[in-house]
Amino acid sequence: MLDHPAPKGFLSRYVFSLDHKVIGIQYIVGAIVMGLVAAYLALLIRTQLAWSGAIQQPEDYLAIVTMHGTLMVFFVVSPLLSGLGNYLIPLHIGARDMAYPLLNMLSFWIYVLASVIMLASFLMPGGAAAGGWTAYPPLSGSESFLPGSGWGQTLWILGMALFITSFTMGGLNFLTTILNMRTKGMTLFRMPLTVWGFLVATVLALLAFPPLTAAALMLLFDRHGGTSFFMVDAVINDQLIAMGDGTPLLFQHLFWFLGHPEVYVIVLPCICLLFEVLAAFTRRPAFGYRPSIYALLCVGLLSMIVWGHHMFVTGMNPWVGKYFSIATVIITAPFAVIGVNLVASVWRARLRLATPMLFALATISAIGFGGVGGLFLGTMTSDIYFHDTYFVVGHFHLMIGTVTMLSIMAAIYFWFPKMFGKMMSEKLGKLHFWLTAPSMMAVFILMHMQGLGGMVRRTYDTSVYTYNEGANSSLTTPITILAMIAVGAQAIFLWNFFYSAFKGQPSGRNPWEASTLEWEAPSPPPHGNFGDELPIVHRGPYEYSPEGVDQDVLPQAAPDPDVASTDTEIPE
Amino acid sequence: MFRLLTLFLCLSAAALVGCGGSDNASDSDGCGCEAGCGCDDGCGCDDGCGDDDDDGKRAYTAAAGTATIKGVVNWSGKAPRRVAIKMGGDKFCSTAHDDTILSESWSITDNKLQNVFVQVKSGLKGWTFEKPKDKKVLDQTGCMYDPHVLGIQTGQDLTIRNSDPTMHNIHAIVFDTKKNAFNFAQTKQGQENTRSFRRPGRYYVKCDVHGWMSCHIIVTRNPFHDVSAADGSFTLAKLPPGEYEISAWHEKAGTKTQTVKVGAGETKEIVFTFSR
Numbered sequence: 100m101l102d103h104p105a106p107k108g109f110l111s112r113y114v115f116s117l118d119h120k121v122i123g124i125q126y127i128v129g130a131i132v133m134g135l136v137a138a139y140l141a142l143l144i145r146t147q148l149a150w151s152g153a154i155q156q157p158e159d160y161l162a163i164v165t166m167h168g169t170l171m172v173f174f175v176v177s178p179l180l181s182g183l184g185n186y187l188i189p190l191h192i193g194a195r196d197m198a199y200p201l202l203n204m205l206s207f208w209i210y211v212l213a214s215v216i217m218l219a220s221f222l223m224p225g226g227a228a229a230g231g232w233t234a235y236p237p238l239s240g241s242e243s244f245l246p247g248s249g250w251g252q253t254l255w256i257l258g259m260a261l262f263i264t265s266f267t268m269g270g271l272n273f274l275t276t277i278l279n280m281r282t283k284g285m286t287l288f289r290m291p292l293t294v295w296g297f298l299v300a301t302v303l304a305l306l307a308f309p310p311l312t313a314a315a316l317m318l319l320f321d322r323h324g325g326t327s328f329f330m331v332d333a334v335i336n337d338q339l340i341a342m343g344d345g346t347p348l349l350f351q352h353l354f355w356f357l358g359h360p361e362v363y364v365i366v367l368p369c370i371c372l373l374f375e376v377l378a379a380f381t382r383r384p385a386f387g388y389r390p391s392i393y394a395l396l397c398v399g400l401l402s403m404i405v406w407g408h409h410m411f412v413t414g415m416n417p418w419v420g421k422y423f424s425i426a427t428v429i430i431t432a433p434f435a436v437i438g439v440n441l442v443a444s445v446w447r448a449r450l451r452l453a454t455p456m457l458f459a460l461a462t463i464s465a466i467g468f469g470g471v472g473g474l475f476l477g478t479m480t481s482d483i484y485f486h487d488t489y490f491v492v493g494h495f496h497l498m499i500g501t502v503t504m505l506s507i508m509a510a511i512y513f514w515f516p517k518m519f520g521k522m523m524s525e526k527l528g529k530l531h532f533w534l535t536a537p538s539m540m541a542v543f544i545l546m547h548m549q550g551l552g553g554m555v556r557r558t559y560d561t562s563v564y565t566y567n568e569g570a571n572s573s574l575t576t577p578i579t580i581l582a583m584i585a586v587g588a589q590a591i592f593l594w595n596f597f598y599s600a601f602k603g604q605p606s607g608r609n610p611w612e613a614s615t616l617e618w619e620a621p622s623p624p625p626h627g628n629f630g631d632e633l634p635i636v637h638r639g640p641y642e643y644s645p646e647g648v649d650q651d652v653l654p655q656a657a658p659d660p661d662v663a664s665t666d667t668e669i670p671e
Numbered sequence: 672m673f674r675l676l677t678l679f680l681c682l683s684a685a686a687l688v689g690c691g692g693s694d695n696a697s698d699s700d701g702c703g704c705e706a707g708c709g710c711d712d713g714c715g716c717d718d719g720c721g722d723d724d725d726d727g728k729r730a731y732t733a734a735a736g737t738a739t740i741k742g743v744v745n746w747s748g749k750a751p752r753r754v755a756i757k758m759g760g761d762k763f764c765s766t767a768h769d770d771t772i773l774s775e776s777w778s779i780t781d782n783k784l785q786n787v788f789v790q791v792k793s794g795l796k797g798w799t800f801e802k803p804k805d806k807k808v809l810d811q812t813g814c815m816y817d818p819h820v821l822g823i824q825t826g827q828d829l830t831i832r833n834s835d836p837t838m839h840n841i842h843a844i845v846f847d848t849k850k851n852a853f854n855f856a857q858t859k860q861g862q863e864n865t866r867s868f869r870r871p872g873r874y875y876v877k878c879d880v881h882g883w884m885s886c887h888i889i890v891t892r893n894p895f896h897d898v899s900a901a902d903g904s905f906t907l908a909k910l911p912p913g914e915y916e917i918s919a920w921h922e923k924a925g926t927k928t929q930t931v932k933v934g935a936g937e938t939k940e941i942v943f944t945f946s947r
Contacts, residue, residue, distance in 0.1 A: 649754055
């Protein structure tokens with residue numbers, strides 16, 4: 100049984116809860132709140148671009164872009180996955196809670212603290228951090244370069260350090276739980292692919308985040324301790340600003356040593372959870388379970404050695420660039436295995452087009468578009484042309500924006516009945532889907548077109564800086580309108596989410612007739628998840644349409660319906 | 672570096688074509704072989720002659736086989752319920768049949784048990800058997816395997832055909848070790864591939880796309896085996912005269928054996944009776 104008793108008061112039940120399910124939902128709600136801020140910032144960016152010269156000063160625009168990127172990657176998508184992982188991992192593997200419940204609670208509240216500090220950056224003299232979500236020095240090193248590089252940047256660094264602390268604590272919890280707390284019969288190769296996705300992502304995060312922590316601390320020392328790890332002397336307005344003789348390039352290496360694996364940290368669980376949804380709504384086993392796992396491991400390994408493709412334009416040695424190009428192209432091979440398995444999972448299937456399935460299918464489409472763009476950016480020769488254009492903006496928004504958000508939406512619609520014991524409205528869900536997915540896809544695919552035309556990114560006022568004219572710049576206003584539609588549609592989701600949590604139709608234990616272990620628990624699961632006895636796992640996670648049973652699914656915890664003969668005849 | 676890249680891409684492409692990963696390594700456990708492999712080509716297949724030393728053994732010819740054992744497999748008691756197969760997950764499969772398709776694990780008509788594999792278990796020591804020239808066929812039609820139980824001799828070619836306009840993969844697993852014998856996909860209607868087995872034993876075959884599709888292949892060193900028909904009948908023909916232990920195996924009901932002595936030109940009839 101659990102070593103922490105069932106909560107009795109409001110505070111221990113809903114605020115300082117040790118229960119992984121409550122903490123998971125807390126993460127999701129926290130990420131939604133931060134998502135609203137980040138989405139508002141996105142609209143400010145698009146408004147400025149579409150109707151140039153209207154609202155913002157250059158330094159404001161840079162701060163908004165910086166904070167939008169930072170919030171989305173680290174304070175929206177990452178905690179959404181922390182929330183889903185927290186909620187799903189123990190239920191998926193048949194555990195009563197995470198390995199370290201107290202650490203789990205602390206990691207959430209440190210995330211809250213990090214979020215508050217990050218948002219407080221807006222209130223600082225000079226405004227929020229403005230050196231980009233990558234915080235490249237020397238721009239981020241001194242307010243001599245940017246007003247936002249004053250206290251706003253300092254709070255950004257502290258917020259990031261706290262976020263990394265929180266994420267590392269959560270990652271240790273995920274890893275320990277997956278490896279040590281699986282129920283009887285739940286071997287590694289019987290785990291749902293979602294758990295595999297979280298396992299690989301967690302290992303990547305634990306390996307990749309420490310260099311960024313080191314970089315952030317070194318940057319902090321450069322800013323306030325008089326060191327010059329990254330800072331160099333600069334000339335601004337014909338004035339020499341003495342900063343030291345460090346190397347800004349070192350920061351880029353440290354940042355992208357995290358930055359590229361971070362893409363996979365958030366993309367891999369999102370892709371893996373699609374298999375759950377596809378299997379349930381095609382009533383067929385997820386295609387290529389083991390090959391997907393092996394490909395996942397290959398992607399994870401390779402993702403640690405390709406960071407340099409973000410730095411092709413830094414003037415790196417061409418041989419180093421060639422290595423990073425080849426390594427990046429190689430990673431497409433195992434990634435393609437996963438992609439083909441996703442497509443094969445729905446190939447000629449009879450689809451049940453419920454809302455989670457719609458979002459899952461749209462995610463596969465986004466992976467396809469985003470993946471193709473990645474080939475151009477992973478190859479040095481083409482990246483040098485594309486690097487400072489909207490092609491890059493479109494690409495990474497497709498991969499770590501659209502893929503992740505659509506996939507997380509699929510996950511929320513899919514597991515919402517388990518979380519709250521209620522169904523979300525299908526009508527509102529489909530309306531949300533049709534307003535969100537096509538507009539999001541269109542926004543970022545059109546940005547690819549602008550990049551192909553040579554439109555330079557990081558330009559805040561196209562009425563002043565006219566070099567983008569003719570570079571498919573006529574698409575800017577339509578993109579902004581589509582972005583407004585995509586953001587506005589989230590109001591439908593929010594209403595559906597919160598209304599259904601209280602007033603939705605009762606869902607029952609297993610509304611999607613799915614096969615994995617979480618559906619054995621009541622909806623919502625009680626303290627300890629599974630009652631007196633933990634379930635025993637008898638088979639893999641996707642036994643849909645088996646022979647010899649009345650249902651078209653054989654759940655992982657169901658005993659064998661008709662034991663086959665174990666006799667084996669070997670003739671003489 | 673270029674060679675390394677090429678090798679990696681080729682391996683990945685191979686994994687993609689055949690469902691990926693080690694699951695597809697048809698020879699991974701040395702049990703499944705591409706057709707056409709011979710003893711000396713280094714692929715590890717033998718010719719079905721078994722592992723015994725040939726000294727002191729007689730090569731079987733048709734002239735030596737004048738005896739016949741015939742029989743029937745009965746079922747005693749109430750027949751187990753046959754569960755309807757749900758093919759709703761696939762567009763083609765769900766419309767391929769007008770009638771309800773029942774699980775083939777239990778197929779009992781008028782107390783006669785179908786799909787029982789009957790073979791000579793012992794009594795053939797001293798005989799050696801050539802690899803048969805004729806091929807066996809495992810068809811995938813209407814999203815079902817035909818036949819459901821198939822006997823084949825070591826080294827004999829097995830043609831695996833996809834008669835359906837949908838993709839199947841043929842995933843054969845050695846029952847004893849649970850290792851993959853082979854695993855490949857057939858994406859096109861009419862596609863045929865040939866495989867053979869070098870080790871006797873039971874192989875479980877499934878389609879990973881369509882969860883209900885499964886069948887059993889039993890590989891023997893001798894040609895004396897049959898699968899009971901819908902009327903429960905089976906025939907082991909062209910046996911050399913002798914005393915044999917005959918076994919009957921059913922995937923759910925288990926195994927029964929009995930000993931039969933049969934003379935030259937003689938036909939003996941036997942009965943197996945299964946129950947729960």
